[in-house]
Amino acid sequence: xxxxxVRSYYAATVNDSxxxxxxxxxxxxxxxxxxxxxxxxxxxxxxxxxxxxxxxVEANRVGWGASGRNGGQMIAGISGxxxxxxxxxxxxxxxxxxxxxxxxxxxxxxxxxxxxxxxxRYGWMEAAARPRHMQGLRDYVDERIAExxxxxxxxxxxxxxxxxxxxxxxHGGFIDRRSGHLHPLNLCMGEARAAASIGVKIFEDSEVLxxxxxxxxxxxxxxxxxxxxxxxxAGSTDHAFQRGRLNGLTFPTGSYIxxxxxxxxxxxxxxxxxxxxxxxxxxxxxxxxxxxxxxMLFGGRCNYSNRDPKDLGAALQPRLVEIFPQLKSKNIDFxxxxxIDIVLTRVPAIGRLEPNVYYLQGYCGHGVNTTHLAAEIVxxxxxxxxxxxxxxxxxxxxxxxxxxxxxxxxxxxxxxxYRLKDLL
Ligand SMILES: Cc1cc2nc3c(=O)[nH]c(=O)nc-3n(C[C@H](O)[C@H](O)[C@H](O)COP(=O)(O)OP(=O)(O)OC[C@H]3O[C@@H](n4cnc5c(N)ncnc54)[C@H](O)[C@@H]3O)c2cc1C
Numbered sequence: 457x458x459x460x461x462v463r464s465y466y467a468a469t470v471n472d473s474x475x476x477x478x479x480x481x482x483x484x485x486x487x488x489x490x491x492x493x494x495x496x497x498x499x500x501x502x503x504x505x506x507x508x509x510x511x512x513v514e515a516n517r518v519g520w521g522a523s524g525r526n527g528g529q530m531i532a533g534i535s536g537x538x539x540x541x542x543x544x545x546x547x548x549x550x551x552x553x554x555x556x557x558x559x560x561x562x563x564x565x566x567x568x569x570x571x572x573x574x575x576x577r578y579g580w581m582e583a584a585a586r587p588r589h590m591q592g593l594r595d596y597v598d599e600r601i602a603e604x605x606x607x608x609x610x611x612x613x614x615x616x617x618x619x620x621x622x623x624x625x626x627h628g629g630f631i632d633r634r635s636g637h638l639h640p641l642n643l644c645m646g647e648a649r650a651a652a653s654i655g656v657k658i659f660e661d662s663e664v665l666x667x668x669x670x671x672x673x674x675x676x677x678x679x680x681x682x683x684x685x686x687x688x689x690a691g692s693t694d695h696a697f698q699r700g701r702l703n704g705l706t707f708p709t710g711s712y713i714x715x716x717x718x719x720x721x722x723x724x725x726x727x728x729x730x731x732x733x734x735x736x737x738x739x740x741x742x743x744x745x746x747x748x749x750x751x752m753l754f755g756g757r758c759n760y761s762n763r764d765p766k767d768l769g770a771a772l773q774p775r776l777v778e779i780f781p782q783l784k785s786k787n788i789d790f791x792x793x794x795x796i797d798i799v800l801t802r803v804p805a806i807g808r809l810e811p812n813v814y815y816l817q818g819y820c821g822h823g824v825n826t827t828h829l830a831a832e833i834v835x836x837x838x839x840x841x842x843x844x845x846x847x848x849x850x851x852x853x854x855x856x857x858x859x860x861x862x863x864x865x866x867x868x869x870x871x872x873x874y875r876l877k878d879l880l
Contacts, residue, residue: 458661459516461524464792465715465747466641471573472649476518479659479680485509487838488675488684490664492516493523494827495816496690497644498562500658501651502835510656511682512648513675515663519644521692522823525794527713527743527755528637529733530563531580532556534829535820536802540851548847553605555844557634559825562832563643570653572646575748579732580635581612583626589737590614590628597630608633621734622727623779629737637733637745640824667697669810686838689815691827692797701809704855706818708795710764713755714772715747715790716783724750727780742775752776752783764793796821799853806830806848814838 461467487503489496492514500510514520533556541549567576584590593611600606612620614628652658659680666676667687674683689697692708719727724746728734733745742756754776765771768791777784799805799818804826808814814837816830830848837845 459520461517461520461641462792462794463790464525464641464713465751465753465790466524466639468790469639469747469749470641470645472642472645474645474649474652476514476648476652476658476660479513479662479677479682481679482681482683483511483657484683485511485657486684487511487686487688488513488673488682489688489690490667490675491521491690491692492518492648492658492660493521493691494640494644494647494823495523495831496688497523497647497651498828498831499688499690499816499834500656501566501647501654502562502832503838504651504654504656506835506839508838510651511684512651512656512658513662513664513677513682514658514660517660518648518658519641522794522796523644523691523827524641525713525792526640526824527733527745527753528640528824529580529735529743529745530560530576530636530638530824531733531735531822532560532632532635532825533822534804534826535822536799539801540803543851544847551844551847553603555829556605557825558832559828560634560636562828563638563824566647566650567643570646570650572643572650574639574642574646576636576638576643577731577733578636579631579633579730580637581620581629581631581732581734583617583621583629583734583736584614585626585736585738585741587614587627593628593630593737620730620732622782625779626736631730631732635733635825638824639748667813669813673812686812686814688834689809689813689817690831691817692795702805702815702817705805705853706797706799709798710793711755711796711821712765712768712772712791712793713753714769714776714788716752716754716776716786717789718750719746719752719783719786721750723782727752727782742779744776744779751789752780752786768793796823800855801851801853803851803853804830804848805853806833806845808837808849 486508662677735743744754769788805818833844
């Protein structure tokens with residue numbers, strides 16, 4: 457039985473409630489995509505635009521997973537870039553620089569081309585949570601400028617922070633005018649509608665139970681089967697095939713968001729007059745932005761052990777009030793959570809398990825941009841253009857050969873260390 461979208465601000469304001477049929481009977485396509493989040497829908501749309509016949513098979517609803525629940529922050533670059541620079545060499549590092557905003561560009565082009573209404577706004581800030589973090593942020597901006605990729609970056613000096621955000625808690629930061637924020641469920645549903653309009657067959661309520669590669673790739677659900685030349689395991693899909701072959705690569709981690717009642721215009725003018733999306737510089741970070749109807753969407757408090765807080769409002773609101781005491785009396789209208797897939801290197805895992813079975817996953821909380829980039833990289837690879845795919849495929853990921861729950865406990869301990877470090 458398919459699960460509905462979780463109760464969230466996004467589900468309450470979704471502007472496209474199209475449902476797609478359950479997979480019944482046998483179908484034959486060029487590419488079968490498992491998973492209807494950004495990774496899957498974006499792969500399908502890119503491939504269909506290039507003339508492939510494509511089917512997407514989703515266990516629940518389009519955008520049911522992280523893609524329909526996230527903070528909506530469209531952040532430049534892949535996570536963990538610094539961790540793998542040494543592995544990639546100068547050409548690889550240059551390529552990463554060239555694709556830093558590729559996901560943004562794909563999203564922006566699609567919003568215009570298919571008329572997707574998802575409240576997109578540009579302007580994103582990393583705020584220094586500690587005075588000592590500011591030097592790291594300056595170095596990052598300097599490095600980007602030296603690479604010739606500094607367009608749209610601005611340092612916010614500690615003395616100027618109050619003119620950007622209505623809080624005394626941060627110690628400066630930088631703004632990236634090319635990054636921004638959007639309503640992720642409306643983007644995902646809009647992209648699905650666009651994909652369906654050019655022939656992609658989308659099936660919901662159709663959990664994939666079996667995946668077969670080899671000479672005759674196909675997937676099987678309770679009531680149907682799809683034969684394809686290639687299969688894409690798109691995102692945090694969950695089935696024995698993937699669990700077996702990718703065991704120990706990604707670890708699901710809880711992240712949570714609250715949405716206040718709408719703020720007044722005066723409150724917005726004081727708190728976030730430039731309508732920026734903001735993430736702080738801690739490893740276990742807070743992130744926030746305003747919705748299209750001026751609510752404060754405030755997220756954070758990752759839970760690496762996977763035990764969800766019983767009362768999300770009670771877990772998150774005190775931190776929101778610590779940053780913005782002005783919002784102390786605001787009602788919390790929505791609170792929800794989802795799973796972020798963490799890879800130990802922090803770099804997304806893009807590769808293949810067999811010549812015709814591809815996977816893309818593990819965006820570590822940077823998936824809005826990167827899913828779109830990764831989807832294009834996999835679509836390129838299916839078409840025979842391998843340069844970017846090979847760059848990611850050759851990254852040596854750390855795999856923990858332990859059951860997921862053990863890995864999550866280890867991750868929780870590691871993150872506790874970083875949380876203490878953040879606090880010092
Ligand atoms: C609370 C939260 C906040 C976040 N904030 C941000 C942010 O601000 N900015 C950012 O860039 N990223 C953020 N992220 C991360 C981002 O949302 C993800 O990286 C991205 O959405 C991953 O997309 P996906 O398509 O790979 O996975 P998902 O969206 O999870 O999609 C996977 C889909 O596969 C389906 N599926 C699973 N198993 C099967 C099966 N057997 N058969 C068929 N279908 C199956 C699921 O139902 C699901 O719909 C956040 C994530 C969370 C949870």
